[in-house]
Ligand SMILES: Nc1ncnc2c1ncn2[C@@H]1O[C@H](COP(=O)(O)OP(=O)(O)OP(=O)(O)O)[C@@H](O)[C@H]1O
């Protein structure tokens with residue numbers, strides 16, 4: 001049998017769009033939680049391109065609606081024509097309509113320009129109890145229902161559209177959903193937001209076979225929050241967007257429901273208003289890290305290493321002056337070798353840096369390392385007996401840093417780099433403080449060396465490096481952050497081993 005391209009099991013022509021162009025025809029909520037403001041955020045959060053034709057202006061906040069202004073309906077027509085004359089609309093979400101004239105205009109528009117996906121949220125009364133649709137327009141709204149593909153009433157709206165009383169339990173709600181779907185010939189999203197109890201289910205209901213079953217239930221946990229302002233608006237516009245991307249309502253709700261759950265669960269961070277606050281549409285962009293939180297975690301890891309360093313004979317003897325000259329010379333020689341490798345690693349960080357300021361910071365660090373290396377040779381090693389052979393700890397430490405610089409992750413590299421600044425600065429500060437507290441004795445054999453630790457420029461560079469790592473962690477993925485932590489801890493251990501190396505290998 002000859003096969004025509006139309007009989008392909010998998011249609012090759014693109015029926016889905018990567019970035020759906022989604023129009024919201026709805027009212028404005030200046031407080032940003034509901035209406036077109038919520039729609040635009042939801043559409044964007046679902047990967048769409050949002051547009052908005054405004055039916056009505058409300059004056060409202062998280063506590064209630066204080067005013068509604070419906071502009072002349074001609075101007076709604078002008079907005080819709082401006083969009084229609086220029087832009088292809090993949091999906092439309094219809095929200096607050098205000099009055100019968102607006103409904104009539106939208107009905108006319110739907111007859112002319114029928115986007116492939118039409119979601120109707122039959123907004124009548126706001127969460128606060130304020131009317132958003134004139135009572136006289138309820139019949140007109142009922143007549144608009146069959147023009148939608150998906151209707152998303154809450155329980156009071158569902159009851160009102162059917163002329164029944166509000167469902168008090170889920171089974172009654174589903175039965176009502178079936179009656180509405182049968183009457184309108186489309187799919188109804190029955191929402192459990194207004195139910196009592198720990199669960200918050202939703203269901204897709206369609207009795208004419210457009211779903212895998214008449215009723216597809218999506219169970220869900222109820223989030224314990226009063227920040228539910230605009231959940232209905234957000235759900236309907238997210239569904240319109242996800243339908244275009246994913247192809248069917250079930251797939252769309254499978255993605256949208258967990259997203260909405262997260263937006264409710266994370267709503268407290270927004271701190272918007274005194275009443276029923278908005279949901280956090282972009283919660284997935286927020287990694288939950290407060291400024292300084294990541295570096296505080298790093299410091300928790302570094303603290304035991306700092307204690308271990310201060311317990312080393314090398315450090316105690318350097319402080320007291322009892323340190324053997326051979327061990328000091330071994331340390332200086334290894335430090336010079338280390339600084340050369342470290343400089344190259346800093347240069348790599350400079351090359352990977354996301355901004356010119358950070359590029360310059362690491363480049364300056366790389367230069368300073370070479371200057372200090374040269375200074376060590378000129379002033380400290382020239383007069384001492386020491387080997388310039390690469391020691392095992394120095395090699396392992398530099399190898400670790402080079403591996404981090406080859407990881408491809410700037411964040412991981414700078415986390416590996418940090419302990420050499422941070423631990424060294426802390427050890428140096430304590431050694432210098434100890435020296436000053438003991439009266440800065442001129443006769444101390446390491447007085448000149450201990451004085452080098454009082455370098456404010458190095459302390460300042462350390463603070464800057466810590467800031468850079470904190471910001472890098474803020475934009476890193478969870479897996480990358482774990483790798484940062486691991487690279488940091490490893491470098492801390494090498495810092496300790498480095499101070500102990502003169503005793504073990506010197
Ligand atoms: N506390 C909650 N926890 C989890 N999901 C919720 C909660 N409240 C509402 N939802 C979900 O939010 C969506 C909207 O449900 P709801 O029945 O509250 O609609 P609505 O009354 O139209 O919303 P709005 O508050 O914007 O008027 C549904 O998917 C519902 O399951």
Ligand SMILES: Cc1ncc(CO)c(N)n1
Nearest residue numbers: 027028029034035096126
């Ligand atoms: C503009 C507008 N549309 C819809 C709702 C329903 O939440 C609201 N509160 N405000």
